[in-house]
Amino acid sequence: MFRVIWTLSVRTRDYLHCYMPSNRLLAAIRTRRGLKWGIPAMLVALPYFLVASICSGSAADGGPGWLHLIVLWACWNALKFIIMGPVSVALLIRARLREAAVRRHQRHDSRVEASLREPALRV
Numbered sequence: 526m527f528r529v530i531w532t533l534s535v536r537t538r539d540y541l542h543c544y545m546p547s548n549r550l551l552a553a554i555r556t557r558r559g560l561k562w563g564i565p566a567m568l569v570a571l572p573y574f575l576v577a578s579i580c581s582g583s584a585a586d587g588g589p590g591w592l593h594l595i596v597l598w599a600c601w602n603a604l605k606f607i608i609m610g611p612v613s614v615a616l617l618i619r620a621r622l623r624e625a626a627v628r629r630h631q632r633h634d635s636r637v638e639a640s641l642r643e644p645a646l647r648v
Contacts, residue, residue, distance in 0.1 A: 547602045554613055557620055563613020566606055573603035 542548050547569075553559045554566055577599035584592040 547605065551605060551609055554609055555616070560613045560617040560620065563617070564610045566613075567610035570603035570606040573599040573606070577603065 542552065550566065550569070554563050577596045580588075580592040580595045580599070584590065584596070
C-alpha cells in the first residue's frame with residue numbers, strides 16, 4: 526500500500542514538473558544561468574494574486590464553489606515564486622563563492638607549477 530502511494534506521488538510530481546509552466550519556469554531559475562532572474566521572477570506572483578482575488582470575490586458573491594480550487598492553485602503558485610526570489614539569491618551567492626574558490630585554487634596551482642618549472646639557481 527505504501528509503495529503504491531509512493532509511486533503515485535512520484536509520477537504525479539514528475540508529470541506536474543514536466544508539463545506545468547510555473548514549474549518549468551522555476552526549474553529554469555534554479556539553473557546556474559537562471560539564478561540571476563530569481564528576484565525579477567517574483568513579479569510573476571502578481572498575476573497569480575490577481576486571479577486569486579478575482580476568483581475569491583466571485584466565489585464569495587455566489588459563484589460556483591470550484592472557484593476556490595482556482596484560488597488555492599493561484600495562491601500556491603504565487604507563494605512558490607515569492608519564495609524563489611530569496612532562495613535564488615542565496616543559491617547565487619553560494620555559486621559565486623564556490624566559483625571564486627575554484628579560481629583561487631587554480632591560480633595557486635598554476636603558481637606552484639610555474640615555480641617547479643623554473644631552474645634552481647646554483648651558487
